[in-house]
Amino acid sequence: MAEAIVSAVLGKLADFLINKAQDQLEDVREQIEQMQQELRLIHALLRDANSKRNTNELVTEWLNQVKEIGDKIDSVIDTFRVNIEQTGPESSNWLRKKMAAVKRSYKTYKHGMRKELEGITQNLNRILQRGIQLGIQDKLGALDDVDDLDPSDKLDDPEVVGLEDDKGKIIKQLLDSSISRRTVLSIVGTGGLGKTTLAKKVYKSAELERHFHCRAWLSISQKYDLNDLWREILYSIEPQMKNKNPPITDGDLVLKLKSSLRRKRYLIILDDIWDINLWEQLEKALPDENNESRVIITTRNLDVAKAADCNTDIHKIDYLNDAEGLALLFRRAFQRQIQSENYPGDLLEIAKRLTKKCGGLPLALVVLGGILTRRDRTYSAWSKVEETIDWSNEDGEKCMQILAKSYEDLPDHLKSCFLYFAAFPEDYRISGRHLTGMWMAEEFIPKGRCGTMEDRAEKCLEELVQRCLIQVTKKSWNGYCKYCSMHDLLRDLAIHKAKEENFFTVFSKAEENVNQLAARKPRRAALQFCTLTEDGVYSENTCSLLCFGEEVRGVRNNNGFRLFPVSKVCGFSKLNYSCFSLLRVLTLQNVDMTKFTPRQWPKGLIHLTYLGLRECRIPQDIFKKFTFNNLETIDFEKSRAINNADEDCVGETIDLSDAVIPTLRHVYGSGEFCLPLKWNLHPNLQTVKNVSINTECIADLKWCINLRTLGIEIGTRELLPWGQVAWQNLKDVLRSSEQLVYLSIKYPVHELRRTSVQMLPFGGTKDLPCHGKIQKLRLHGKWDRNTYVRSLEMFPTNLTKLTLAFSWLHVDPMPILERLQSLSILNLTFDSYVGTGMICLTGGFPKLKKLKLHRLSQLWHWDIIEGAMPILTHLEISDCKMLHAFPELQKVRTLQELLVKWPSHELRESMQGKDLHKIEHIPSVRIWPEKEEYMLN
Structure with a gap:
């Protein structure tokens, strides 16, 4: 990590020297360039060191010093940039009026800055010399690797919980005589899932021993010599080669190995391959003679598996389920096989909780089971283990070391x-x-x-x-x-x-008090459900601040507005945000910002790039309380604007009269209040999503020529139909948005439910000038009364996902929609179709994978013809009260999941009776709610 910090700081120093005017750096350029030189030398010492683990305390301390001074330099640069922006010649008009005083203070500041940089440079030189004296490069290289702990190593039973089915599937693939080419089968999963265990069980199979002429097992460490690996394979299949005199030279290894394997049907297992390059090198010596030879790879990296053989299915290992995890824990703790009906009753509940702690990871279950073998088999003894288990202590150290290998790589x-x-x-x-x-x-x-x-x-x-x-x-x-x-x-x-x-410094309920924030001076801080006891807490060194308040469910008022949940924890209101001068990231979730005092508002955060205010209560004049110079992302997801004059009143519009943020790239609204941003002054925008906007402001969006995502909701006061002017304005926007791939137009749901006005004069792709690139389209609103899905040309040809709501189509749209060749997700919701019958024809929806039908209140009958939806995997039928029977779902053999929500009484009964044959082939069938008596009318 030290190398990453030094590398980032070097990049920042280079940008700083290039982008700042000469007069702004005249007094400090020399010091900055000296720092660069020292850092480059330190970086050279650190190169290739971060992938290794070290136990030398002197080296560890040296690395910590490098990280600390790297963070220090980063903070100094940001502080200097803040002062340049605030007091330099590009500062505000108000400051220009006082230029004489400003220049004097600026000169004094740069003198202090020069002294500070000189001190940092001296420290860098001392750290560099100390690293050379310690022989850092040698010490960093002399480190040990950690091998995967095999969950079966300590078990007498030859089979491993949860892997027997996997073993059978892999053996079947390896013995498939219909495939003569040399195939590579990959077993993929994170550390500790049992990849090596599974591969060993396969390797030792008697069926494979009889089928293959020779087999070889190769365990690969992160530090390897390619010639040694080739030599090990060769010696496995030709043991006599070990004693050959003279020995085989490195230059002859590949030819000799290929020659030996050409005469045999071989099985080679390469355990724990980390990178694609290694496989490409090893493959040179593994010939393909079309004799059903096979290679098995175990890896933590899916990209390695794809590169090895893109034509063979990858075998991905999942975490154990609760039953499998419990079986493995008891088996390891008791050192013998135990049937579930014989689990000790007094230990069962505590064992279930301990299993949960392991999250289905076999490695963790084996480690925890090993701990339990040394404890009495009593509830109190196992409870103590539950209270004290710590994966960072010596009991769990092996487990964490294995997982850490993935991080170090x-x-x-x-x-x-x-x-x-x-x-x-x-x-x-x-x-x-x-x-x-x-x-x-x-x-x-x-x-x-x-x-x-x-x-x-x-x-x-x-x-x-x-x-x-x-x-x-x-x-x-x-x-x-x-x-x-x-x-x-x-x-x-x-x-x-x-x-x-x-x-990152994390403060949570169980951790330190947040009042220590100032003393700790964290580079990044996360506050999780904490309560502050002091006002004005801050840290001027912090560049990222993430605050998570506790969620409280909201209710709706008489007008249908959802009153926003206010956090139970009000402590975040005591932070002094104005003093977090180096913040780049600020996120607040479930925080009541209307309680902030004027001095807390962060007006000086000129480096702020990401502002996330999710599920918050925010004042309508929030943009007058911030200073935005470099903001790229604003996220108001599920937030509510509160009228300053009446804190119980939900606002309809955010005051953006003076807000111009030229760096802005992404705006995510909540849909509950309008954002009248000056769109024509924000040409860098790529995303405008869930943003409520008045129709007269739409025309300005045509200046945002880089838009890739456009999702707008019509303001709550816009209850009249869209006029031709508004629709033409939208078409002008689409015509200028050549990169647009996502388009969503919505009216507020509560308005759609209570008005009969035809709001969207949608007539097909002639109304979507950029239709060639649109891949996701969502239309929420009533179409013209006489509009229906007449032809395929009504929709973009490259459409991947389509969502329709409140369209009130009277003619079945399926015969047209099913001809969209790229459509993979279709959502028909909220009376998008109000007819009684629907049919899906043979060959229709060739790419459809997910289909959702929600609140089609008149749908009574649905036909599916053989060959329709040939790759459909997920189907959801929700709140379709008139649908009394399933369509012929037995004809859709690819279905993996069926979710039925709020079904009619007849449909619920048919799932257990007359329609059972239609759904019994589906692996996952869920109904919600599970019991009919809990359903609401």
């Missing part, structure tokens, strides 16, 4: 991205776009020529997924990560590393 920028997960509370639903937005604000994302910064940030998130470090819990319409989570033990690892590296 990350490149520098991904280490920073990974450690950011330490900021989020346990079981928090982490949004992919929130996360990547903060990464960009923190400047973690490498610069590059390919794609936008947002594209590269999404690739970083995807790479963490590919490396099995995070799990995608929900994908967006375009396949990217919409929400993600992290296994509890990996989260513990992130917290431990973030604390060790002084990367």
